[in-house]
Amino acid sequence: MNRNVIITCALTGAGETPGRSEHVPVTPEQIAAAGIEAARAGAAIVHVHVRDPETAKGSREVGLYREAVDLIRAADVDVVINTTAGMGGDLMLDPSEPTTFVEGTDLVNGVERLAHVEELLPDICTLDCGSLNFGDGSLVYVSTPDILRDGAKRIQELGVRVEMEIFDTGHLWFAKELVSEGLIDSPAMFQLCMGVPYGMPADPQLLATIVNQLPPEAVWASFALGPMQLPWVAQSILLGGHVRVGLEDNLYLRRGVKATNADLVTAARTIIETMGAKVATADEAREILALSSRTTR
Amino acid sequence: MNRNVIITCALTGAGETPGRSEHVPVTPEQIAAAGIEAARAGAAIVHVHVRDPETAKGSREVGLYREAVDLIRAADVDVVINTTAGMGGDLMLDPSEPTTFVEGTDLVNGVERLAHVEELLPDICTLDCGSLNFGDGSLVYVSTPDILRDGAKRIQELGVRVEMEIFDTGHLWFAKELVSEGLIDSPAMFQLCMGVPYGMPADPQLLATIVNQLPPEAVWASFALGPMQLPWVAQSILLGGHVRVGLEDNLYLRRGVKATNADLVTAARTIIETMGAKVATADEAREILALSSRTTR
Amino acid sequence: MNRNVIITCALTGAGETPGRSEHVPVTPEQIAAAGIEAARAGAAIVHVHVRDPETAKGSREVGLYREAVDLIRAADVDVVINTTAGMGGDLMLDPSEPTTFVEGTDLVNGVERLAHVEELLPDICTLDCGSLNFGDGSLVYVSTPDILRDGAKRIQELGVRVEMEIFDTGHLWFAKELVSEGLIDSPAMFQLCMGVPYGMPADPQLLATIVNQLPPEAVWASFALGPMQLPWVAQSILLGGHVRVGLEDNLYLRRGVKATNADLVTAARTIIETMGAKVATADEAREILALSSRTTR
Amino acid sequence: MNRNVIITCALTGAGETPGRSEHVPVTPEQIAAAGIEAARAGAAIVHVHVRDPETAKGSREVGLYREAVDLIRAADVDVVINTTAGMGGDLMLDPSEPTTFVEGTDLVNGVERLAHVEELLPDICTLDCGSLNFGDGSLVYVSTPDILRDGAKRIQELGVRVEMEIFDTGHLWFAKELVSEGLIDSPAMFQLCMGVPYGMPADPQLLATIVNQLPPEAVWASFALGPMQLPWVAQSILLGGHVRVGLEDNLYLRRGVKATNADLVTAARTIIETMGAKVATADEAREILALSSRTTR
Helix, strand or coil: CCCEECEEEECCCCCCCCCCCCCCCCCHHHHHHHHHHHHHHCCCEEEECEECCCCCCEECCHHHHHHHHHHHHHCCCCCEEEECCCCCEEEEEECCEEEEECCCCEECCCCHHHHHHHHHCCCEEEEECCCEECCCCCEEECCCHHHHHHHHHHHHHCCCEEEEEECCHHHHHHHHHHHHCCCCCCCCEEEEEECCCCCCCCCHHHHHHHHHHCCCCCEEEEEECHHHHHHHHHHHHHCCCEEEECCCCCCEEECCEECCHHHHHHHHHHHHHHCCCEECCHHHHHHHCCCCCCCCC | CCCEECEEEECCCCCCCCCCCCCCCCCHHHHHHHHHHHHHHCCCEEEECEECCCCCCEECCHHHHHHHHHHHHHCCCCCEEEECCCCCEEEEEECCEEEEECCCCEECCCCHHHHHHHHHCCCEEEEECCCEECCCCCEEECCCHHHHHHHHHHHHHCCCEEEEEECCHHHHHHHHHHHHCCCCCCCCEEEEEECCCCCCCCCHHHHHHHHHHCCCCCEEEEEECHHHHHHHHHHHHHCCCEEEECCCCCCEEECCEECCHHHHHHHHHHHHHHCCCEECCHHHHHHHCCCCCCCCC | CCCEECEEEECCCCCCCCCCCCCCCCCHHHHHHHHHHHHHHCCCEEEECEECCCCCCEECCHHHHHHHHHHHHHCCCCCEEEECCCCCEEEEEECCEEEEECCCCEECCCCHHHHHHHHHCCCEEEEECCCEECCCCCEEECCCHHHHHHHHHHHHHCCCEEEEEECCHHHHHHHHHHHHCCCCCCCCEEEEEECCCCCCCCCHHHHHHHHCCCCCCCEEEEEECHHHHHHHHHHHHHCCCEEEECCCCCCEEECCEECCHHHHHHHHHHHHHHCCCEECCHHHHHHHCCCCCCCCC | CCCEECEEEECCCCCCCCCCCCCCCCCHHHHHHHHHHHHHHCCCEEEECEECCCCCCEECCHHHHHHHHHHHHHCCCCCEEEECCCCCEEEEEECCEEEEECCCCEECCCCHHHHHHHHHCCCEEEEECCCEECCCCCEEECCCHHHHHHHHHHHHHCCCEEEEEECCHHHHHHHHHHHHCCCCCCCCEEEEEECCCCCCCCCHHHHHHHHHHCCCCCEEEEEECHHHHHHHHHHHHHCCCEEEECCCCCCEEECCEECCHHHHHHHHHHHHHHCCCEECCHHHHHHHCCCCCCCCC
């Protein structure tokens, strides 16, 4: 069991959630405020997406990232910044003519996905380690080995740590290839994403199985989408991992009760502490992940 | 443990294997001959792809399927015919400009993938239940929920049984959706494909885990790519499943010794029988899979 | 995941714990008071051992059971009563002459182990489904198939429900034999006891494995000894089970902080509710376990 | 997967099998002859029990061991000798008065169990790492931590390698204690015994689970009782282990066909080689197990 647990709070994501909960932060100010509150509640890491303030849709706009990240860095709370680099892999097909891309497509190469990372140099950025269907319909998330190797190389050159997001067991296979090719510094950091349709289901036995497949000395966390988010905090630490909660993945504190990001962090902290473990500080997270110390860059 | 084991022989596939072994059948005559030999050696089902006789590359040409299937049906050996319907899902990207499709792309809709199935009405055809990266490089296999539902409906209308091919755990999740939506007749038939980069690795504990996720009354088989093909025969039956061998997935009988399809069927039979199980006949396979009886159509 | 969770509180056990925590109840009055507090805190079931008030050692004395059980039944709180029937199986050997039994031996037949059950007719009593070493040294817990069948028959005749305690995988195998021989009424009730040296270790993957071995329609709970007690509350409900906490199995609320029984029930409730599940009432527990309704006998 | 597989042949055991198959060797000459044939068929190790030639029951008589072992050592075939040291742990209770030991009891201390080991200095002897019920009825196999520590110390002093036999998960827990206490030389050698009522059932997922619990650098084998013996050869090597077959554990080559020890070794060899692995020689087994080289002592 993990007894010193890093909580990552995934503040907003890119999903169609702002219409479903008033707590989902949309503007850079809202996102930064949510991150600061989450950090105060116990999150050692905030995972940052940004949204277009007009449409509330997910965005890759560097200016929006800068605004959000600068506000968090300027706050009087210490937190590790993890930005997504998973945007720019969306391929929306017309199923009757699948070589025709339709609205919703946002597909760029591995380096273009990193524009904000190059500019802002967060402590960590994500790398989504494979392609898969995303939800019902015809959206394919596309990240090929070529694209991923280009991305990994560039992120490492920037001195930013890679968090490899794993949506299914084949992604883990490829992620281990990246590690064995020397494209990922040690300790390799894995985020095991469960319950995202149609990736790995949130099945405890499956998590145990893939944890057994991780390379030695890996640092890993796991989360589950939707109502399994808080139970999965317990499952992850029982199997030795860190945890992630937040409105990107789940809107509810419990059935019928909408949550803020800080509410979800507090609930995770309650589970962790009642189970007899402790919540890691930002500095402890830096040590576990071999990050450089806090900078204001 | 499964004590009455259906052997499927996957005769040729669509991979770049003809240059690597002289035993890989290429022309319809060769494919049919390989299927007939495999059936004589103990395969109850042959899984048929066809290849362009000029280039040896995989093909969706109906005429080629007709030739191969007619020859097998005309033979004096009883075997169940399973044709692929997985062709037509290949998207080859330029990784630096990923919305540009390059050579190697063959991407059509769910119904177009079935032209040969409509024409030849095999007993079974496959349905590859999701998208994933195929190998290193930038080939994405694309099969979205929309495409898959269209395909499943059409196959069922034709009275052909669907074999759901599962390359990763998210594919199984979606396949179970197809079953619960009533798009797949009972007993649902699953082929668990292990060791295909970058799908599920050939890990015994992973197979046990996903077998536990199958719906009750599922009929399932499993295979592993490459040198794990013959060991996986044992693993599948130990966990209650049927098996698949053949040159589509593996070229060697043992290290350094190239195999024919019939050699691999014979080796599978040896493992099965030495473990104390028996090999199912074509008629027993029809009963297990609730197929209609042999026809010459 | 189990969303309506029965908490059993195991109040005192028979271990050498009274000298290690002042909260371990010893006299019947203390045991009853602890049970009543635990019920108020959320335990639907109390698991009752008694101790000799002079020596604080575990006892099979019917009068002590009567006193404790009567006090709990008379209280103004509703709780299901589960008494141990596991006492009377202790064989302490001289390791240099192992046919010589030494102090600490208390070994009687299957029916004698039930004297207090016959007298008090609790809702439930336990049946420890096999023999194993208990701890380091030379104490063997002895419960053979003959003894267990005699016990199961007698308990069923009394109209008391059997909770089959499972200390290792072979015990589960035999318990399933009892079920298939018709010696256990439906729904069969299993308590999976983890972390008792030298029975099953408290390993999440092992719990998942043995849960897969349970017969369909089993109702089960699981607990872990020592510092894994509270984490195991989460693990059990994640895999679909009920839970057990209490001073029989663990003395600490967290490192360095000694607990009361009610403290441990409250902590379990916190974990359960924060994970989004609810705590079952005594009446809900009766329904889940198909017990007859509350009586004061 | 294990690609260089040690086959142990367990020649006769101590069970009531001589009346059930004419192939079970009884006299020292028969046991030695069976061992020599098994070695010729591919067994690198023979596991030796002896039987009273008059009654055919299992025996601890040193003279019988000497006769059998000397004959095997004198043969012109190279094989590693592993004698049981598991005899002398049988406690047969009267279930109605369980402190009364009845016929069938043969319970001695840890050092007395080793008389033949001291005399004959086999390469390996077994140590059964816990107590459990053996079969239906009232036979308890008794091996307490005290007895086991005494045995382990003496065996190590003799320069004989310990094979720790594991009948359930709690035995593995204790065996790991022996290793961590320095009572077992490296590499620790485990025999995972499945399907012995009422020990661990022969469940592939359970084997995967306990293999994950083994200490790093353990060398392990596994076998299953009865009709799962030959399938378990495949399961063990798939999970990285060595194998054991022989008439001690199973009398049949296949349903209705009684086997000799050599038949079972040959069948194991067929499975191993058809799966693409090789069978280790006696010298390779010595190297894997860090045994000293062949002696005739």
